[in-house]
Amino acid sequence: MNLTLKVWRQKNSKSTGxxxxxxxxxxxPDMSFLEMFDVxxxxxxxxxxxxIVFDHDCRxxxxxxxxxxxxxxxxxxxxxVTTCQLHxxxxxxxxxxxxxxxxxxxxxxxxxxxxxxxxxxxxxxxxGFISVNTGNAQDANNLPIAKSKADAAFEAAACxxxxxxxxxxxxxxxxxxxxxxxxxFSLLPQGQPERYKRVQNMVAQMDSEGFGNCTNTGACEAExxxxxxxxxxxxxxxxxxxxxxxxxxxx
Amino acid sequence: MSNxxxxxxxxxxxxxxxxxxxxxxxxxxxxxxxxxxIVVGSGLAGASAAATLAEMGYKVKCFCFQDSPRRxxxxxxxxxxxxxxxxxxxGDSVYRxxxxxxxxxxxxAREANVHRxxxxxxxxxxxxxxxxxxxxxxxxxxxxxxSFGGTQVQRTFYAAGQTGQxxxxxxxxxxxxxxxMGKVEMFTRHEMLDVVVIDGxxxxxxxxxxxxxxxxxHFGHAVVLGTGGYGNVFFLSTNAMGSNVTAAWxxxxxxxxxxxxxxTQIHPxxxxxxxxxxxxxxxxxxxxxNDGRIWVPKKKDDPRKPQDIPEDxxxxxxxxxxxxxGNLVPRDVASRAAKERCDAGYGVGASKLAVYLDFTAxxxxxxxxxxxxxxxxxxxKETCMRLGREVIKEKYGNLFDMxxxxxxxxxxxxxxxxxxxxxxxxxxxxxxxxxxTTVPGLYCIGEANFSDHGANxxxxxxxxxxxxxxxxxxxxxxxxxxxxxxxxxxIPTDHPAFVEAENxxxxxxxxxxxxxxxxxxxxxxxxxxxxxxxxxxxxxNAKGLTEAIEEIKALRKEFWSDVRVPGSSDEFxxxxxxxxxxxxxxxxxxxxxxxxxHREESCGGHFREEFQTEEGEAKRDDAxxxxxxxxxxxxxxxxxxxxxxxxxxxxxxxQRNYK
Numbered sequence: 009m010n011l012t013l014k015v016w017r018q019k020n021s022k023s024t025g026x027x028x029x030x031x032x033x034x035x036x037p038d039m040s041f042l043e044m045f046d047v048x049x050x051x052x053x054x055x056x057x058x059x060i061v062f063d064h065d066c067r068x069x070x071x072x073x074x075x076x077x078x079x080x081x082x083x084x085x086x087x088x089v090t091t092c093q094l095h096x097x098x099x100x101x102x103x104x105x106x107x108x109x110x111x112x113x114x115x116x117x118x119x120x121x122x123x124x125x126x127x128x129x130x131x132x133x134x135x136g137f138i139s140v141n142t143g144n145a146q147d148a149n150n151l152p153i154a155k156s157k158a159d160a161a162f163e164a165a166a167c168x169x170x171x172x173x174x175x176x177x178x179x180x181x182x183x184x185x186x187x188x189x190x191x192x193f194s195l196l197p198q199g200q201p202e203r204y205k206r207v208q209n210m211v212a213q214m215d216s217e218g219f220g221n222c223t224n225t226g227a228c229e230a231e232x233x234x235x236x237x238x239x240x241x242x243x244x245x246x247x248x249x250x251x252x253x254x255x256x257x258x259x
Numbered sequence: 260m261s262n263x264x265x266x267x268x269x270x271x272x273x274x275x276x277x278x279x280x281x282x283x284x285x286x287x288x289x290x291x292x293x294x295x296x297i298v299v300g301s302g303l304a305g306a307s308a309a310a311t312l313a314e315m316g317y318k319v320k321c322f323c324f325q326d327s328p329r330r331x332x333x334x335x336x337x338x339x340x341x342x343x344x345x346x347x348x349x350g351d352s353v354y355r356x357x358x359x360x361x362x363x364x365x366x367x368a369r370e371a372n373v374h375r376x377x378x379x380x381x382x383x384x385x386x387x388x389x390x391x392x393x394x395x396x397x398x399x400x401x402x403x404x405x406s407f408g409g410t411q412v413q414r415t416f417y418a419a420g421q422t423g424q425x426x427x428x429x430x431x432x433x434x435x436x437x438x439x440m441g442k443v444e445m446f447t448r449h450e451m452l453d454v455v456v457i458d459g460x461x462x463x464x465x466x467x468x469x470x471x472x473x474x475x476x477h478f479g480h481a482v483v484l485g486t487g488g489y490g491n492v493f494f495l496s497t498n499a500m501g502s503n504v505t506a507a508w509x510x511x512x513x514x515x516x517x518x519x520x521x522x523t524q525i526h527p528x529x530x531x532x533x534x535x536x537x538x539x540x541x542x543x544x545x546x547x548x549n550d551g552r553i554w555v556p557k558k559k560d561d562p563r564k565p566q567d568i569p570e571d572x573x574x575x576x577x578x579x580x581x582x583x584x585g586n587l588v589p590r591d592v593a594s595r596a597a598k599e600r601c602d603a604g605y606g607v608g609a610s611k612l613a614v615y616l617d618f619t620a621x622x623x624x625x626x627x628x629x630x631x632x633x634x635x636x637x638x639x640k641e642t643c644m645r646l647g648r649e650v651i652k653e654k655y656g657n658l659f660d661m662x663x664x665x666x667x668x669x670x671x672x673x674x675x676x677x678x679x680x681x682x683x684x685x686x687x688x689x690x691x692x693x694x695x696t697t698v699p700g701l702y703c704i705g706e707a708n709f710s711d712h713g714a715n716x717x718x719x720x721x722x723x724x725x726x727x728x729x730x731x732x733x734x735x736x737x738x739x740x741x742x743x744x745x746x747x748x749x750i751p752t753d754h755p756a757f758v759e760a761e762n763x764x765x766x767x768x769x770x771x772x773x774x775x776x777x778x779x780x781x782x783x784x785x786x787x788x789x790x791x792x793x794x795x796x797x798x799x800n801a802k803g804l805t806e807a808i809e810e811i812k813a814l815r816k817e818f819w820s821d822v823r824v825p826g827s828s829d830e831f832x833x834x835x836x837x838x839x840x841x842x843x844x845x846x847x848x849x850x851x852x853x854x855x856x857h858r859e860e861s862c863g864g865h866f867r868e869e870f871q872t873e874e875g876e877a878k879r880d881d882a883x884x885x886x887x888x889x890x891x892x893x894x895x896x897x898x899x900x901x902x903x904x905x906x907x908x909x910x911x912x913x914q915r916n917y918k
Contacts, residue, residue, distance in 0.1 A: 020830070032484060038533045038667075046538055048779070053779045053834070058825050061833055063326060066499040069537045069661060070424055071330040076340050093664045119831045126447065129900060133439035137432035138391045142311040142730045145382070145389035149346060152400030162393035162418055169329055198391045 009035050009101035013048065015060055016108045021116050021124075027106065037097035041084065041217030042067060042074060044096055059142050062121040069093040069233065072168030075175075076121055077108040077226035082231045090170065090233045103209035110171055112180035114218040127217040128185060134213035135206040136189040138198050157195050164191040166234045173228035173236070184228035188216050188236050194247055204251035204259050211248055262699055263889065263901055266691040267371040272909045273353075279692075280735055283806045284742035291316035294741055295749065297464055297479035299451045299506050301328030301434065303427055303722060304705025305485030307729030310433035313442040315734060317741075319445050321434065321476055322466055324450045324501060324836075329431045331489060332499040333725060336423025337544035337658065339405065339415035341721040342380040347404050351412040353377045357781040358910060360720060363409040363589050364685070364713020365863035366912045367887075369905060371692060379731040380723050384416055386730055392429040394418050406549050407718035409589035409917075413885065415719045420544050420658040426722055430729070449475070450836060451506040452764045454513050454701065460602045461510075461701035465760045467768075469836060472829040474761050476752035480744045481700045481737060484510060485729065488706040490523070490682035492844045492851065493796070494788025496681035496717045497542040503840040504847050507688050507707050515696035516889035516901060518689035518709030520847065521855035524716055524864050525797050526682030527593035530665050530675075532615040540554060540680040541665055544658055545718040547587045550621040550651065551675070553577050553597075555605040556616050565615050567605070576600055580874075584917040591715045591864045591877070592917060594679035595806070598797050599875060601678070608676045617674035622647035624665040679797060683721060685864065686787060686854075689889040690901075694728060694738035697889075700740060704728035709887065714863025751898040768828045773836045776821030782836045783818045787811065787841070787848055791830070795852050804856040808849055812896065815845040845888065850890060850898055857900065860884045874916075881912060 010033045018025025032048050039047070042064050049059035065073040074091040078084035084094045099105065107121065115123040165188070173184035190207050193199030199206070222241060229238040250259050268275045286294065294317050298309040301323040309321040323331060343356040356377040361368055384402070388394060394416050395403040404413040418425040437443040450468040453461040455476070456904065463478040489504035490496035511517045528543045554573045561568060576596055578585045588596075597614050600606065607613050623640065627646030630638035638646075648671055662670045688696050688703040690710055695702050705725040712720065790810050794803035818841070826832040861870040861877035862884070869879045887903040 020559060036534055036536055039536045040538070040665075042303050043536050043538050047536065050779055050781065053823060053825055056825070059834060061831060065325060065330055065501050066332060066335045068335055068541050069664075070335050070421065071325075071332070071499060072334075073325060073330050076679065088660070089664055093661065096663065097666070097667055122831070125326060129329075129435060129438070129445070129447070132432060133435040135439075137436040138389070139436065140389045141314045142307075142386060142433075142734070143382075145385035148344075148384045148388040148394075151388065154400055155396045155398050158393050158396040158400075161391070162395075162425070165393050165418075165428065166421065168424075192393065193391050196391050196393070198389060256379075 009037070009096070009099070011035060011099065011102070012104040014104065014106045015121070017060065017120055018117050020119055025117065035096050039096045039097065040067065040092055041078070041094040041096065042092050060121065061119045064092060067092040070168060072170040075110050075123060075170055075172070075227065077110060077175055079106055082110065082175040082232050088233055088235055090168070110175035112174045112219070113180070114180065114225070115170070115171060115174060125169070128169050128171065128182070128218070130217065131182070131186055131210055131213045132189065135202070135209035138193060139202060151197060153197060161192045161195040164188045164236065164240055167236050168234055170233065172231050172233060174219065176227040176231035177220065178227065179220045179223060181213050181228070182217070182219040183222040183244070184232065184236055184238070185242045186210050187240035190244045190247060191240040194243065203247060204256055207244060207247040208251050262697050263903070264691060265369065265903055266438070266693060267369070268692065272370060272374050272490065276378055277592065283735055283739050286738050286742050286745060288316050290745040292318065294318065294480045294744065295320065295478060296737070297477055297482045298322070298485065298817060299464065299483065300485035300487060300705070300707070301431070302331035302333035302485060302487055302705060303423070303430055303725030304729040305483070306331070306427065306430035306434045307726050308483055308485060308704060308733050309443055310430060310437050311730055312737070313437035313733045319437070319443040320446065320479065322446045322449045322451055324448065324790040326447055328434055328445065331427060331499065332502050333427045334424045335499065336722055337420040337542060338407065338415035338546035338725070339422045339719040340426060341407065341414050341717070341719045342376070342384045342416060343377055343414060344381050344384060347413045348413045351414050355412065356380060356414065356848055359410045360711070360717060361910050362716050362915060363717040365877065366713065366881070366885070366907065367862050368711055368713030370907060370909055374655060375732065376711050376724060376727050379727045382731055383723060383726045387426055387429050390429040390433060392418070392425050394425070395499045399910065405546055408545055408548060408587045408593065409717040411634060415546070417546065420546070420655055423722060426726065430726070452509065452839070453760045454510045455756050455760045456513050456698060457750060457754065460699045462750055463752065463757065465757070465764050467695055468765070470825070470831050472832065474764055476757045476761060478743060478749050478752055480747060481702065482739070483704060483733065484688065484707050485705045486707045487685065487916040489844070489847060490681045490684055491520065492787065492848050493791045494635065494784050495532065495540050495792070497526060497540050500539060503843070505843045506838050507703070508843040508847055510688065510696065510698065510701060511578060512892050514698045515701060515703070516689040517686070517850060518887050518889050519686040519714070519854065520851045520890065521795065521858060521865050522685035522714050522855045522863065523681060524683040524685060525594045525679045527590055527597055527679050528616060528677045529680035529682070529840050530662065531608060531610060531678040541661060542680070542682060543662060543675060543677055544655070545590070547616060547655060547658065550654070551586065551616040551618050552620055553586055553614055553616055557601045559604045566618070574605070581917045588690050588917045589717060593868060594797060595875070597679055612679065613676040613678045615674040616677045616711065618651060618670070620712060622651050625650035681792070683716055685709065685714060685716055693739055694733050695736070695740065702733060702737060704733050707830065714865055725739060767839070768835065771824045771835060772828060774820065774822050774824070776823045778821050780822060780824065780834060780841050783814060783822060784841045784844070786814055787845060790814070791848055791851070795848070795855050797837060798866050798868050799855050801856060808856070811845060811849045811852065818842065818845055849896060853898060854888055854890065858884055858888065879914070
């Protein structure tokens, strides 16, 4: 199939960017969206132009690196897939496709479609862990955990940290990302000792990174490629409120 | 200068590691605070090592080329992690895990290392659960296990089809905790481009800040590489696009020997290639072989849909050839068997390079169990299939979704089509028992080193080895070296060795940009991949390998005169990064062929067509090749072979038999 692409080009974080039109032809429906970009970049290199910079790595939907805003939706038109798992059979011949980077104050554009998501790492560093040093763990089966709890923790932990939730949100809020990590640990017995300290530290870091607030539109959940649930935000709010209203002994 | 001694501790096999740990020199807390360790790579091995070293009190700098340590390709590991816990009470033990690993590796791994790996395997599960890694559980609240290839016990722990993700996020959390405390300095979007060796010891690295292009010098009392495998030399593999050999190759050129470069793992169950545009291949976890049956039609070019082919017209060739292990034979055996059927003309799908992986039988079986649980003791087939699908979905949902995304077919309705693809490299930087390379102070961990898996890795053992090295082995063994370095002051980075290394890196980068040729980096990478797959892939022979060596040399020459790298070196320039990685693959590929040519036997993943049994199985030559081939770099295309003899004192070496 033949397609017209309107792609955001931006030299670096200091310059302003703009949408540039490109034509690609003979695109196979079996190609992934990123393979279509490989074809386009090969064309650009052969013409002596600069290829388009975009983040990608595993190309199997798990590393969370790919991050294209396609036709007004993070990761494109299909539900529950990342950009790398979006295939061209989801488009038709003659389509015009607009491709932009994630847009959020806390995710500055580095170049073209690549953005800086290091704010997420700093949020994790502020509390997204259980403080246990290597070498002192008890036998794993000494701590039975109800399957329902373990499964719920796993579902929250399935977040790939791509940032689609932030890109989808009109407030560029990171609540879904942060709450997924908070939930994973607050659902598990291992996470209890630091439960209330964790939520406060992570939220404080999230706020200082410049993410917006949550106004419950649910766009994050709708666009999350891994189906992370809005319930996590409710759970985080509950923990946060508890932590603010009560002392740790009372909570 | 080089230090080629495996340094295996004396004593009985089962006591070596225990004794080593109690006698290894220690570094006191005050001294640890002034000792700096560089860790390159942030996957399971790198992140766990960086976190643990920092917990112990060392000053750590950690580097990764991705935008976050959480993206390292360990994240994509699907099926699981082995541990000798014997939670299933099926007779597992440290010895059995050790034995299975040595046998699975076709008797080409070091006994002492593998036994240590089996010993610490149980600690890994404990550690990960303590970190809050949500491994799969049974209704009673205890951990669940599943089976993997090459074993007859259930010792594989898992988290759906995302075990690597969950374990990596555990290690990443531990790492970020140390970053938050200021004990690890994290450098993301940085690529190591050389190691700095001063007076014969590794003392730092040259790293390129990929965003600004700036070259940076970093000092360390020791340098640890956990930079993964080199499967991308084949262009198409299950590796991430960025996975590369560059850091390992740079240290190889600075004196670290490269062990068994030809040992490559071709994974039997991947989604087949669909066309020339393909940029990578996707694995379908080995755990699917638990519940899937592999078959091809008995009739060549059978035009019927798989569902329409009756049972007695199907050839379940793994069950036919290997009745004892059936669909759970090790990966190398399963891959070759698939290739044999396809080469013989029984392949399926448009390319005829695929076989079926069919879940119908187990879906029905699971459904029957579920129906019985619900009190329906005589369920019809439809009910069984409906209930069984739910079970399959819970076990492998994400894999089935991925398959559907990529192929456009529904694997719940029709069998998957699969074919072998490059997945893992058992070869890598040679290390001794301490995981130290032949360069003092330079360590290599995880997939990047050669140890533990011999000529073939068993499923669910990569995660085990990465975390064993990072959490439980290196943090101890590195003390043996660092305890002698406590009076070494940090070397200023204006030392001539740093200047020289940086200048060398800079001139290479300039050289790429100044060629201004006509063909893209990918063009050369694809050509190299084609040579490697055809002539140094699943089956190799002397003629093909000899040709491949010449073809690679010619391709390398063409690359250095005709590659086109756009942009400049002082900006974010992914094409320039790729050029550096492909340039290194063009050298590594040649060494892999040299190694494959010299090893005149078949073992594990290394299958030389000239050396096979009458039944087409790999035929080892223990009299002449029971050694690790460690190659020393002596200049372009010149490598000197060093042999580390493998002595089996605790295992009777035998022809592998999975029948």
